[in-house]
Amino acid sequence: MSDLFNKCLETKCFPDPLKIRLVILFYKTGKDEHNIKSYRPITLLSTLAKLLEKLLLQRFNFQLKTKKLQHPLQYGFREGMSAYDVLLHVTSLLEQTRRQEKHARLISLDISGVFDSLQYSSIRDRFASLSLFSNISETFLDTFGSILVPPVGLGGVTFPVLTCGKSDASSNRVQNKPL
Numbered sequence: 001m002s003d004l005f006n007k008c009l010e011t012k013c014f015p016d017p018l019k020i021r022l023v024i025l026f027y028k029t030g031k032d033e034h035n036i037k038s039y040r041p042i043t044l045l046s047t048l049a050k051l052l053e054k055l056l057l058q059r060f061n062f063q064l065k066t067k068k069l070q071h072p073l074q075y076g077f078r079e080g081m082s083a084y085d086v087l088l089h090v091t092s093l094l095e096q097t098r099r100q101e102k103h104a105r106l107i108s109l110d111i112s113g114v115f116d117s118l119q120y121s122s123i124r125d126r127f128a129s130l131s132l133f134s135n136i137s138e139t140f141l142d143t144f145g146s147i148l149v150p151p152v153g154l155g156g157v158t159f160p161v162l163t164c165g166k167s168d169a170s171s172n173r174v175q176n177k178p179l
Helices: 002-011 047-066 083-099 120-129 135-142
Strands: 022-027 039-044 152-154 157-159
Touching: 002 047, 002 135, 047 135, 120 135
Parallel strands: none
Antiparallel strands: 022 039, 152 157
């Protein structure tokens, strides 16, 4: 397994077979059975893919910490941070404002479907602007390319294969060569 992971880093390639995700749709009780929004999707991927993604994420986060590129108020996707830490910070700020007899406003946004229209090229461009390109970040970026989701059938309707990320033509990965 370590040979495979090292080869992935060496070639900056996240193997296509590991990009295959199985989407299971769970019906939301009381909703229209023929509407795709009436189902909660759960995506399953292989254990090997999860391990490689975890390895890449750990190494990538180490790069970010080493180069001091993580904002101190970044709570999501950080080791040792959780929603509890956000609430503790916000509560502390509100309490401090109350003690100073000042007014405070809190605005919270929950943007539905924000990642549905994310352009992965913008992530790549941001990496370039931060000089984050390495075998780790390049392999990590390759996880966005050509994600494969088999068609999903729902009430006699088959939804098309979904893909996201960059096309193979714009990819830096070695094509048609086995790891």
